[in-house]
Amino acid sequence: MKSYEDMALHTDLYQLTMMQTYVLKGLQDQKVVFDMFFRSLPFGHGYAVFAGLEQIIDYLTQLSFSEEDIAYLKSLGFKKEFTDLLSDFRFTGDVYSMKEGEIIFPNEPVLTVEGRIVEALLIETALLNIFNHQTLIATKASRIKQITGEKKTVDFGARRGHGPGASLYGARAAAIGGMEGTSLVKAGKMFHIPVVGTMSHAFVQSFEKEQQAFMAYAEENEGNVVLLVDTFNTLKSGVPNAIRTAEELKKRGKRVDAIRLDSGDMAYLSKEARKMLDGSGFPDIKIAASGDLDEYIISELESQGAAIDMYAVGTKLITAFDQPSLGGVYKLVEVEDEGKRRPRIKLSDNIEKIITPGRKKPYRILNSRTGRVEGDYIALADEKVPQQGRNLLLFDPIYTWKQKTVEDYEAVELQEKVIEKGKKITVHPDIQEIRSYREKALSRFWEEHKRKSNPQVYYVDLSVDLWRLKNKMIEAARSYY
Amino acid sequence: MKSYEDMALHTDLYQLTMMQTYVLKGLQDQKVVFDMFFRSLPFGHGYAVFAGLEQIIDYLTQLSFSEEDIAYLKSLGFKKEFTDLLSDFRFTGDVYSMKEGEIIFPNEPVLTVEGRIVEALLIETALLNIFNHQTLIATKASRIKQITGEKKTVDFGARRGHGPGASLYGARAAAIGGMEGTSLVKAGKMFHIPVVGTMSHAFVQSFEKEQQAFMAYAEENEGNVVLLVDTFNTLKSGVPNAIRTAEELKKRGKRVDAIRLDSGDMAYLSKEARKMLDGSGFPDIKIAASGDLDEYIISELESQGAAIDMYAVGTKLITAFDQPSLGGVYKLVEVEDEGKRRPRIKLSDNIEKIITPGRKKPYRILNSRTGRVEGDYIALADEKVPQQGRNLLLFDPIYTWKQKTVEDYEAVELQEKVIEKGKKITVHPDIQEIRSYREKALSRFWEEHKRKSNPQVYYVDLSVDLWRLKNKMIEAARSYY
Incomplete structure (x- = not known):
């Protein structure tokens, strides 16, 4: 993964000035927990498709500063006490993540980092940069594929992506999201995606x-x-x-x-x-169509009985044209203080932007009778959530009167440990596996969550303990000012 | 420029299947001319800012197929007669280009490639990929900078770009377009852009x-x-x-x-x-503002007398949020046939999409009295356009009754040769020089071309000879079917 080497300086300057501050204050080894998540679904779609984990893991496990990097930081005025530490700097934390191809929703921790504060800060920019891009394109691809159904659908976007990297990793994400081929030969070679195109x-x-x-x-x-x-x-x-x-x-x-x-x-x-x-x-002789297609135009064509057997989508897919940013964020949720783990919160005047504090675990709740999803359920990491059970109460964390009880349920833990003390402990699945995982995960959802317009909102609820903690912390923080 | 090595397969499959066809038919050395241009301005803006030339030149002059690339192509079924030629393949053509930072307009050749048909085809995808991205972001940055005026304005978009490459080269383009700093440390190091940010x-x-x-x-x-x-x-x-x-x-x-x-x-x-x-x-103590800003919000803030001294723009800049694709194209305009150069045309039911045939040169017409622009003027390459003159007729190529005569003019040739027989013959200017070039070029335009909404349309006109050639070819092609 050549492109994910030499990424130590692929970070915002403030990560480094903050790191320096912690180092000079002797706080660099403070243990913290960060959650990566996004706040709202793009395109008015009912779900998103997680992509980019492989590149995130490659980045984290290869992270190191070159002598050139360190010389550059010195030229910016960074102090020797800080830059001296960088030659041996490695990411040494633990990372828990949902699988690539997972169906994901707003405000649930897709990926959680536990580590020293200096390393957890440094990586924010690159993690979000990769996550925001690939998840956005995978989601757009999945949205398009739902409209084209059984008809072969491929990515023709290379020339319109935001530079070579965006087209290359965009093709990867598009394949995860359901595209069955790409015109970009390098993407075919690197990710084993079938390549397509003629004249x-x-x-x-x-x-x-x-x-x-x-x-x-x-x-x-x-x-x-x-x-x-x-x-x-x-x-x-x-x-x-x-x-x-x-x-x-x-x-x-x-x-x-x-x-x-x-x-x-x-x-x-x-x-x-x-x-x-x-x-x-x-x-x-089959008929293929290309030329500024997206899910809306394809849907119109299909409803008019167009005799098209294969669709090639370009610009609208590879740039996520109608909403070209996901807005994923990475937030501090816990700080270890004198050996005690203390949850952290960030308030906002917008109640939906208040983060959920603490080290948490997300679960997908399946109805054991239907095999279909009922909602996602976020509990504190040390809560016991039995894999199977009866009468689980799900309630909306803001509009708490919106609630339901699932009689027979299965709770599937969504995160797994992927990096332990800085070392990769999983094997990267190939694109076909990731795509199949997405298909299987999606098959457990109801059609109402998958439709193009006004999909049913999927529940992402908090456990009672977590909900109480969050509200207690909001009150405490509010009364403070 | 590490990222622009290993790019031979950064191309659409059809470029390679077409190359193979030419090779097997013995046509690979046919001389052709391609023009790169775009068809309409993004964001309803009055002009665009050309960016990406340095990466295009690096790509073209480093272009070669690795053994791995060739093995992959063989595995796809490409024939030995074709793949055998690839080990020694280099780009050997000539490239003429406008300068980076130039103020550019629809339907004028920004960059022109003269070369063998096989090499001219192969490079299309990467050229457009780089041009579309960087020009789009530079244009957005220039648009934002016009609103912020003298107030320091910087790029905070790293985490929201379309992957690491898009953020990195996007930061470069944003600096060309007028941003005075970036939060992305690697962009600072690679392109000598001031880095900014704190906590x-x-x-x-x-x-x-x-x-x-x-x-x-x-x-x-x-x-x-x-x-x-x-x-x-x-x-x-x-x-x-x-x-x-x-x-x-x-x-x-x-x-x-x-x-x-x-x-x-x-x-x-x-x-x-x-x-x-x-x-x-x-x-x-100064006040800086960030958080989902764009030219519209900043304009509102300024009109409300906000006490802001510095603006940091992120998502809306780095993704060109309101129109995330430029739509640049690369079109065949001439083919050498038995030693004769024959112009080529592509028709379309949409008259504005019909390309202008032939090997051409674009000029910027300045009014000698005002020193300001009157319009751009595209002539056939072998036409004589004096550097200074009197009474130049400019007329709209579609609505020909829209015309004016410039009494005293200066005609500035906009393209220069940057690659000769595959070798770079210019020196890459640094980002500050490119940014200054853009400022100087822009200073020759009228405020009417630069305003945020409903800017005056800038004339891009054809010489009489070129206009006649185009119309003759349209008639000939139309009567053929």
């Missing part, structure tokens, strides 16, 4: 005639003959030339696999093209 | 009392004492504690430099905080 307008233009281009391509790329038909005029030129090419190839025992539409009214064009292909004896 | 909420929370945190920080970070005042309550706790800290430091001959507001109604809070600071004898 561009420039290729067609570079020949005197459109059909020359089609034939040249078909002759040299058997098995992947997808002809782009909109360079001049889709129905008057592109599709007829594709049919002529298919006829020519048929004589040689070969075939055209598909045509690709990239502009114009795709509902109309796809239906007309389908008729022309069928009418010429080529019902097996 | 987070977690730092304040980690102490028993807010003022303890302030004092600890102030004692160890002289010269950069910016206290974050909203962890508990800005006016009841944060500002009073900042004042107490300032009083304590004053006794020791030291000082608090600034406070930072990060939430709440910043117009009200900044004015109240200003009064409290002034009233306590600290008129020199």
Whole structure:
């Protein structure tokens, strides 16, 4: 993971000035707990898909300052007592995380860091940077895939991502979220994602005639003959030339696999093209569509009966165009003080922005009768939550009168330890495994949580003990000022 | 530029399948010309700021396939005749480009590639990926900087960019666009951008009392004492504690430099905080603001007389939140055929999407009397456009009755050769130079082009010869089908 080396300075300056302060005050070994979570779902979607854990783990386990880094920090005025400690600096804490591909919700700890305050601070920027990006794109991909259903759907966004890194790791996240291929060859190589794509307008233009281009391509790329038909005029030129090419190839025992539409009214064009292909004896030539597609346009196309067999999504997926930021945060929830663990809280005038204090564990509550989800349940880490039980009370932490009791439930712990004393203790699953995990996790949700518009809000509730602690701390902090 | 090595496979699969086709057909050495440009301005802004050239040049001059890359392509089914050529593959063409920091407009060639068809194709994805990202962020930064004017404005976006690469190169682009600092330390180190930042909420929370945190920080970070005042309550706790800290430091001959507001109604809070600071004898303590700011919010704050001295912008800048994609394209405009250069065109039902054919040169037309811009002027490369002259006719290429004559003009050629036969022939300017170039270039524009809403549309016109060629080719292509 080359790109996740040399990342020690991939941090905000204030992390380093704060670290220096702790070091100079002799507080650097204070034990703390930070939770990483996000506050609201993007795109008006009903859930998010966690992605980026592999890169987070690689970053944490490779973290070290080079001599060049240290020299640069000295040039900024950092003091020797501090910079001297950096040559041997490693991340030595423990990390607990949900699995990549997990279905996640606002205000639950996706990942929890336990460590010394200096190391826990330093890593905030990179952790959020990776989490915010990959989770955003995976969520967008999952949202799109829900609309395209069984139809093959692939990522064509490379040129429109926010630079090479965003396109590369965006392709990874898109695959986790459900995309079945990518046009970006390096992503295929690094993450074992199937690569897809055939020809561009420039290729067609570079020949005197459109059909020359089609034939040249078909002759040299058997098995992947997808002809782009909109360079001049889709129905008057592109599709007829594709049919002529298919006829020519048929004589040689070969075939055209598909045509690709990239502009114009795709509902109309796809239906007309389908008729022309069928009418010429080529019902097996598929139709692919690309060109500024997103879940809304695809949904419209599907409802108009477009004859499209495969969708390629680019800009709108790889930039998460309609909401290009997740807004994940990383908050201090506990500080060890003279050997005692003390929960911490941050207030806000906005009640939904007040963090939930303390070292916690998130659980997914499944109804044992239906096998489906009832809600997520966050308890203090030292509370006993039996794996199976009866009559669990779930109540909204703000609107507490909103409550329900689950008669027979199974409580699945969502976090597992992934780093122990700075060492990776899990094996990175491959992309296919992560994608399957996402599919399986999602299958336990109700359709109401998965619909594109106005999904049912999923419950993320607190245990009674945790709720009491939080309210007690809010009161104490408020009365203080 | 570590990140721009190992980029040969950072390309869409179709570039490679097309390359293979040309190679197998013996067409790989066909000479072609591609133009890189964009079609419409983001954010409703009046201009864009070109950024990313340094990375584009690094990419092109380092481009090579590793053995691993070649093995991967073989595993995908690419043929030996093609993959054998890749071990020695280098980019050997010429590149002409506008300068980084240039003020650019839709439909003019920002960068032009002349080379063999196989190399010109391969590079499309990476060129656009870099150009689209950095130009987008530089443009957003320039737009924000126009609103903040003389007030120091910095990039705080690292955690919200689309992954580490997007944040890093986004910080670079933001500096080109006018940001005077970044919180991202690695960007400071790599690009020599001033780094900024002081403390987070977690730092304040980690102490028993807010003022303890302030004092600890102030004692160890002289010269950069910016206290974050909203962890508990800005006016009841944060500002009073900042004042107490300032009083304590004053006794020791030291000082608090600034406070930072990060939430709440910043117009009200900044004015109240200003009064409290002034009233306590600290008129020199500055007020910085951060927290989901963009040009609209800052504009509102300024019009409400907010007492803010410095702005830090994050998410909205680094993700170009309101329009996170530029949509730059790279189009074939000329093909050499039996030694003759033949212009190429791509039609579209949307007249504004029809490309302008041929090898061209863009000029900026300055009015010799005012020293200000009149419009950009695109001519065929072999046309003579005198550097100075009289009575130049500018006319809209679509609405041709929209025209004007510039009596005394200066024509400044906007592109220069940056790569010759694959070798870099210019020196990368540093970020400060690029930023100054942008400022100087922008100073030649009228306020009407620079305003935030409904800016005056800037003319990008064609020479008469180029306009005639384009129309002739449109007619010829249309009559063909």
